[in-house]
Each structure stands twice: as structure tokens, then as C-alpha cells.
Amino acid sequence: MGYQSRTFIESGRIFEALVGNGPVVVPKSRADPWLAWSDRPVEEQIGEGRPTLG
Template sequence: MVLQDAFEAAQQFLDEEIRPEHALELVIVKCAEDEEGWAFSYNSRAFVEDGDIVSSLVGNGPIIVPRSGAAPYIGSMFGRSDL
């Protein structure tokens, strides 16, 4: 798996698991990579583009895409200083 594959897997996870629960448009904003895979952080487009704090997501962990090809999942930001 390469970065583009991981990004597409993260987008699919957003589409299927996270976006249906939110009225706001969500976008991936950052990616961190380590030996185990990728971590994609996301937030609302309104917050990213306009800084609208009311539209900011709070408490959302990154989408983890394992390099092994295992299913993506929501991770914890604790222990990762690069997100």
C-alpha cells in the first residue's frame, strides 16, 4: 500500500462511517506516516477554510490506515505528536 491507496481508504472510511453522522462537510486536513501506516486527521470544511470555531469538530481521532491493508479505524491522538 502506498500513500494514494491509504488516502483513498481514508476517504472511503469518511464516506461510509463518519460523514453520515455529521451535517457539516468534512475534509481530510493532514496526514502523518510511520512504519505501521498513515493517520489522517479531518475537520469541517467551514473550520478549515474560515476558522469558524463553531463548526470545528472536537474529540475526533484520526483515521488510521494500516500499511498491512487491514481495515481503517478511528485512532487516538494520544501518543502521536505529529497530528
């Protein structure tokens, strides 16, 4: 089970994220960075695009 800081969840600012919960994807397109899930290959997630919650 993963966990994250409350500040990150509330603000969405990557600077507030705890490290070690999964890789941070930094798109070359200069889109906002996003956290990949740690239970699936990162390559698959990048191929699908940025995930959405809900």
C-alpha cells in the first residue's frame, strides 16, 4: 500500500511529494510532471498517458 504527504495530496505540487513511492515522470513536452504507480511498468503508463484519479 502506498502513501503520500497530505500537503502533496491537497496542493498537487510535486515539490511536496514524498519520494520512494513510485517514479516521477517528467515529460519532454514540458507538460507537468506526474507520479507513476509503483505496481505497473512505467513504460506502460507512459504509453497510456498521464493517469487521472477517479
